[in-house]
Amino acid sequence: MIRRWYCPECKLTSRTEDDGTGQRYHICRKLRGLSVPMVLEGVKARIVLREREDYVNGDAVQLDPERHRPVMSIDVVRENGNDSIVLAPTATAKGAT
Secondary structure, eight states: OEEEEEOTTTOOEEEEESOSOOOOEEEOTTTTTOEEEOEETTOOEEEEEEEOOSOOTTOBOOBOTTTOOBEEEEEEEETTEEEEEEOOOBOOOOOOO
Protein backbone atom coordinates (compact mmCIF):
# COMPACT_ATOMS: atom_id res chain seq x y z
CA MET A 1 0.00 0.00 0.00
CA ILE A 2 1.47 3.36 -1.02
CA ARG A 3 0.60 6.30 1.25
CA ARG A 4 1.38 9.95 0.60
CA TRP A 5 2.23 12.29 3.48
CA TYR A 6 2.67 16.04 3.90
CA CYS A 7 3.58 18.52 6.62
CA PRO A 8 0.91 21.20 7.08
CA GLU A 9 3.57 23.64 8.29
CA CYS A 10 6.57 23.39 5.93
CA LYS A 11 4.75 21.59 3.04
CA LEU A 12 7.34 18.80 2.82
CA THR A 13 5.92 15.70 1.09
CA SER A 14 6.86 12.05 1.34
CA ARG A 15 5.52 8.65 0.40
CA THR A 16 5.78 5.28 2.06
CA GLU A 17 4.98 1.75 1.04
CA ASP A 18 3.78 -0.17 4.09
CA ASP A 19 0.85 -2.02 5.62
CA GLY A 20 -0.97 1.17 6.66
CA THR A 21 -0.25 0.99 10.39
CA GLY A 22 2.76 3.31 10.67
CA GLN A 23 3.24 7.03 11.19
CA ARG A 24 5.71 9.30 9.41
CA TYR A 25 7.81 11.96 11.19
CA HIS A 26 10.30 14.57 9.99
CA ILE A 27 12.44 17.38 11.37
CA CYS A 28 10.41 20.48 10.49
CA ARG A 29 12.24 23.70 9.64
CA LYS A 30 9.07 25.75 10.28
CA LEU A 31 8.59 24.27 13.76
CA ARG A 32 12.08 25.14 14.96
CA GLY A 33 13.80 21.87 14.12
CA LEU A 34 11.60 19.57 16.21
CA SER A 35 10.62 16.10 15.01
CA VAL A 36 6.91 16.31 14.18
CA PRO A 37 4.39 13.94 12.58
CA MET A 38 3.35 14.19 8.97
CA VAL A 39 -0.31 13.94 7.91
CA LEU A 40 -1.86 11.77 5.23
CA GLU A 41 -2.45 13.61 1.96
CA GLY A 42 -6.01 14.93 1.73
CA VAL A 43 -6.43 15.40 5.49
CA LYS A 44 -6.74 19.04 6.54
CA ALA A 45 -4.69 19.62 9.70
CA ARG A 46 -2.33 21.93 11.55
CA ILE A 47 0.46 21.25 14.03
CA VAL A 48 0.65 23.14 17.33
CA LEU A 49 3.61 23.21 19.74
CA ARG A 50 2.64 23.61 23.39
CA GLU A 51 5.23 25.07 25.74
CA ARG A 52 5.51 23.74 29.26
CA GLU A 53 4.00 26.40 31.50
CA ASP A 54 5.21 25.27 34.91
CA TYR A 55 8.63 25.64 36.49
CA VAL A 56 11.20 23.17 35.14
CA ASN A 57 13.49 23.19 38.22
CA GLY A 58 16.26 21.04 36.77
CA ASP A 59 14.02 18.44 35.05
CA ALA A 60 15.49 16.91 31.88
CA VAL A 61 12.97 18.23 29.33
CA GLN A 62 12.79 18.54 25.53
CA LEU A 63 13.83 22.08 24.57
CA ASP A 64 12.82 24.04 21.52
CA PRO A 65 16.18 24.29 19.65
CA GLU A 66 15.68 27.96 18.68
CA ARG A 67 13.99 29.55 21.69
CA HIS A 68 15.42 27.18 24.31
CA ARG A 69 11.99 26.88 25.92
CA PRO A 70 10.64 23.54 27.21
CA VAL A 71 8.09 21.89 24.89
CA MET A 72 5.31 19.96 26.64
CA SER A 73 3.54 18.46 23.62
CA ILE A 74 3.08 18.53 19.87
CA ASP A 75 -0.57 18.42 18.79
CA VAL A 76 -1.93 17.49 15.37
CA VAL A 77 -5.28 19.31 15.11
CA ARG A 78 -7.75 17.88 12.56
CA GLU A 79 -11.42 18.50 11.83
CA ASN A 80 -12.37 15.09 13.25
CA GLY A 81 -10.11 15.02 16.31
CA ASN A 82 -6.64 15.63 17.65
CA ASP A 83 -3.52 13.57 18.29
CA SER A 84 -0.96 14.58 20.90
CA ILE A 85 2.65 13.62 21.36
CA VAL A 86 3.55 14.25 24.99
CA LEU A 87 7.19 15.04 25.74
CA ALA A 88 7.42 13.97 29.36
CA PRO A 89 10.47 14.90 31.45
CA THR A 90 13.17 12.27 31.83
CA ALA A 91 13.72 10.97 35.36
CA THR A 92 17.18 11.35 36.83
CA ALA A 93 18.74 10.02 40.00
CA LYS A 94 22.00 10.22 41.90
CA GLY A 95 23.52 7.20 43.59
CA ALA A 96 25.30 7.18 46.90
CA THR A 97 29.06 7.31 46.62
